[in-house]
Each structure stands twice: as structure tokens, then as C-alpha cells.
Amino acid sequence: MYKLVCIFAAMKTLSALIKKELLLEWRQKHALAGVVLYVLATVFVCYLGFQRIESAKIWGTLLWVTGVFTAFNAMQRSFSSETAGTQLYLYTLADPRHIILSKAIYNAVFVALLNLISVFFFLLFFGTDDLGTVDWMQFLLGLLLGSTGLGLALTFVAGIAFKSEGGVGLVAILGFPIIMPLLITIVRHSTAALEGASSTTNGLNLMVLLVLNVVSFVLSYVLFPYLWRE
């Protein structure tokens, strides 16, 4: 019974924290619009350059190049949008695990949404008529797992970069090598799904994505309290 109450209380804290993240985002609508504009502009530049994409490889790679830079863009504000006062206040109120959990969940969903938007623009500009049969279920599942992986890993890296006061460039320097395995796998997965590969051959990539998600989630969850402490 006591445990149940604890879980309930944790859920309440979490939902409050996520609500706070949403509110912060909403109050900075211009920044949100900026990220979406960034996606649109990138895809449009790709369109101007390529016009048609006949190869699934280029389609998938371009999509994820856009996705990665969008994620970096979105993530940079994850910690720095809060003042030191807010953070101290949060520190006294909530368990750091709940804070990273809320930020990670929020960012994972946020990156997934942004990537969905970028897929929408890709479909709008390029379409998939030149690619042949596409396994959309596979593709979307991979997109989801890849986005959440990016969100989880980059949230943690953004936390480290923020604490080190090394400037915004540090997120990219620390983040790129960290997300490289995820990126390699997700590009491979998306390309295969766009080529209409069977789910059995592509399932392995999905498994690797899942493992990477779990690894970055567990590591952030365990290590964040040490990061938060000052």
C-alpha cells in the first residue's frame, strides 16, 4: 500500500514536471517556431539541391541528417532555458531522478514530433513514388525509437554540457560521438524500411535501437543525481 502511494506521488511529481516543461516551451513559442522553421528550411534546401530522390539510401540519410541537427537545436535549450534560480528551486523540491525522467520523456516525445514533421516535409517535397514499396510500419517504428534514443542521449549530454559551462558548442562535441552508434543503426534501419526490406531482416536493427535506448535511459537515470548535485 505504501509503495503504491509512493509510485502515485512520483507519477504526480513527474506529470507536474512535464507540465512545467510544456509550459516553458509554450511561453517561448518563437523558439518552437524557430525549430520547425529550421526543419522546413533544411528540407527545402535539400529539395532545391536534389529535386528528386530515387535512392532509399539518400532519402534515409538526408532525413536523419535533418533529424540530428534538429534534435541538437531543440536540445540546446533543454537546460539553458532555465535560470540558475529555477534550478536551485527545483533541486530543493524534486528528486533529481524525476527531473531527468521528466526532461528525458519530454525531449524524447519532442524530438519524435519534430522528426514526424520532417518526414511530413520530406513526403511533401520528395514523396516516395521513386522508391518503390515502403514498409511504413517498420519505418515509423524505427523513427520513433531513433527519435527517443536521440532525445534520451542528448538530454543527458546537454545536462553535462550545461554544468560544465563550456558553451553551446560542447553539446555537439560531446553529443556527436555518443549518438553515432544510434545514428548508424537508424540510418541503416530507415534505408532498409524504405527499400521495403522484410521485418525479419530489419528486426535486428530495431533490437539494437531498443538496446541503445535502454542503455542511455538507464545510464542517465543512474548518473543524473551525481550531475545535479553541486
Added chain:
Amino acid sequence: MKNWIKILCAALLLYAAVFSLWHPMAPGGLAVSATELHPGRNEFEFSGYGTHFKEGESSLKVYVSVDSSAVYCADILQVVNDSRVIVSVFLPDTISSKRFGFAANNDVDGTIIVDSPVGHEGFVFEPGTVNPDCRYSVLQEEFSRFGFPYQPIIIESIRNLMWHVPMWFTMFVIMTIGFVFSIRTLGKADGKIEHDYDLRASSAAAVGLVFCVLGLITGSLWARFTWGDWWTNDPQLNGAMVVFLVYVAYFILRSSTPDEEKRARLSAIFNIFAFVLMVVLLMVMPRFTEGLHPGKSGNPAFSKYDLDSSLRSVFYPACAGFILLGYWIYRLHYRIQKLEQQHENQG
């Protein structure tokens, strides 16, 4: 014996260096000059590597096997030198297979095999009419002299095994030391940071990074020799490159965090992350994906086939020697850093 580790390390490395380069290669079959075989008389040149055809001319026999079942003896026309012999073989017109194996046998080298498919379109297979005078079943490769096993394509570059692989083993050991000290840096119950542990962790990461670079260089050389390119798109190679980048990022993080307390904490956190990533990248992910590098998609890294006792007798000492060397450098690096820090604190 205060310095026994250093003496042992030097002795092992000396042994490994001398033997990995000096040890002879076992003889092996290099190639045959024929690009196709046809029914009737076929004349071709059989070339071996490190063989002694001249020396064992009296006992030399050359065989052509079809699908490893029917074996035909070849008549030896001329032994050109120790590694080349010109032979002629008569094949009946009942052969349909396109896979031919070539073997030579003499008292000096034992049996050496060239396994190369030679394609020919005109054969019709009729079983049961194998020439009965010359039947010979090629048994295992046997070496009459003790040497590194001959492997096609790899040939002499198998000596690189004693350099390339220990680099990665050493990096793993040293990085594990760094990982343990990073955990201990954070692991104080009262939340205090132990700077000594942080220093050890960063020293270990630095030395591990050096071995990572050496592993990349030796691996790149080997790839050039066996696969024809300095770099190939292989999960193990890409993983190694990412590991290198991650640890470079670790040092960038350290240098961009001026506050000592913060630096210790952040770099410890990042190092734990990096180590787990390294294990995933180098030990887990390559096993799920296809590639050229040994140790994946079903290829065992060191099987009985790859690693025979002559290789082992040099490989294990080389690993032990390099690991000890890595540990030794790590200790030196750590102590220098510590002295520098003390010097700074005093001045």
C-alpha cells in the same frame, strides 16, 4: 625484486617482438595458373608459398580434386624451383562440377592446398566413372615444420596478430581501470569528490586513447594488406573510430571545465557513459551486423582454425606484455600528473 613487473613486461615484449617477426611461416599453396580446366589434358603451374618442391622432388605429388571427392593425380612435368612446379593432369569428360581443389604433397612440407574454384562450362556429370588408378583422399593439412599457419590472403601479415590485437586488449584493460576509478570518484556516500581517483581515471583514459590510436593504425595497415583499403565500412572499424572520438570528447570536456571539483564530477560521469558505450560498440554491436572483421556474423574471432599453438605461444605473451606495458605507462602518467598538481598547489 621491486621492478619485477617492468622486467617481466620487457622480457615478454622482447620475446613477442622477436618471435612474431622471426618465426617461420608454414608452407602453403599460393595459386594455380589455370583459369579453367577442361576434359582431357590440362597443363598448369602450381605455386606454393614457403614450400620446398626442389628439396622434396622425389616424393612430390600434385592432385586435383573435384568437389573434394574425386581426386586425380597430375603428372609432374618440371619442378621450376622450390615454390613453382609445372604439372599436367588428365580429366575425364564426366565432370560437371566447377569447384576444383589443388593439393601438393611431399615429405618436407606435408600436404599443402590451394582452394580456388576454376570455372568451366562444358562438363556433364556422370557419377561412378572416376579414374581408379589414382585415388587419394586429401586429409588434414599437416606441417612437417613448426611455423605460423599459412592462410590465404593473410599470409605473412598474420604476424600483425601479435601487435594489432594486444593493442585493443590493452586499451580495454586500461579503460576498465579508468572506469573503476570514475565510479569511485563519484561513489562517496557524502558526495565528496576524490581528486586522486579523478586523476587516475583521466590518466587511464589518456593511455587507453594512445593504445586505441595504435590499434587503429595497425588495423588500418592490416586492412590495406588483406582487404585492399585503409578503411572499410565495417561495424568493428566504425565502432573503434567512434570510441576514439568519444574519448577525445572526454578530454575536450575536461579542458573546457575550469572548476576542479566540477571537472572531476562531470568527467567521471562522462567516462562511465563512454565506457559503457565502448562495450556496446566493440563487443555487442559488431556481433549483430555483418562485416569483414573477424569476430562477427558467425565468424569466431579466434577459433581453433585461426589460432593454432604456434600462434598462441607468441600471442598470449604479447598480450600480457602489452597489458603490463600499458599499466606501467599509466602509473607513470598518473604520478607525473600528481607531481605537477602538487607543484601547482605549492607555487
